[in-house]
Amino acid sequence: MTQSLMDRALVEEATKKSGLIWVQADGPARALWHVWHEGAACLVGDGPGEQPLTGLGLADGASVAVTVRSKDKGGRLVTWPAHVTELAPGSEAWEAAVAELKAKRLNAPDAERVTERWARECRVLRLEPAGALAELPDGRLSAAPLPTPATTRRPIPAALPKLLLRGRRKRR
Incomplete structure (x- = not known):
């Protein structure tokens, strides 16, 4: 098997099994949920x-x-x-991608x-693989979390x- 086929298989298998991917274009990478469909990662x-996609540089053709x-x-x-393609609503590719996304979307307020x-x-x-794999860097790539209005901290219940x-x- 050639290296490019091995690389493609690695990309597909790893991306299929991962619940999140980190996408980076202009600024820091952002974690996004996705589905793998017909050779590409699809996002909504x-x-x-x-999930917010604005400000990530995810324009059509990027x-x-x-x-x-x-x-x-x-x-x-x-x-x-990856090469970014924005799917037109109602197109055949959009319908197929949305069917997969809908099946994996958790807790949609209006599921039907x-x-x-x-x-x-x-x-x-649609993020379609384009080109050779990047070398994984040595060392840590940790960064401060991006600002968000979301919060999980609440006062603890009195009881x-x-x-x-x-x-x-009881344990004693």
């Missing part, structure tokens, strides 16, 4: 309740770098260059009408300390 975003992590260990497996909303308000992108102490008493 930029609409209400969907080139980006996609990094895939290991699902079990979380380490980088492969970085591959999500494709209609995506056609009206969102962008569906929680009692519940935790009760669990310790």
Whole structure:
């Protein structure tokens, strides 16, 4: 088997199994959920309740770098260059990609009408591998998280300390 076929198989298998990919064009890389469909990673975003794609340099015809992590260990497996194509709503390619995306979309507020909303308000992108794999860099690539209005910190419930102490008493 030639190296390019091996590389293509690595890209496909790693990207299929990973829940997130890191996409980088102009600025820092951003983690995005995707599905692997017909030889490319497909994304949906930029609409209400969907992942933000604005500001990433994901314009039609752009080139980006996609990094895939290991699902079990979380380490980088492969970085591959991709060509971005924005799929036109209602086209055959859009319908096929959206069918796959809809099947994998978790917790959609309007699950039965999500494709209609995506056609009206969102962008569906196809990231197709283009070129040789990038060498994985030595060292860490950690960076500060991007600013976001999302938060998970909330006050703890008043009963929680009692519940935790009760669990310790039972163990003794």
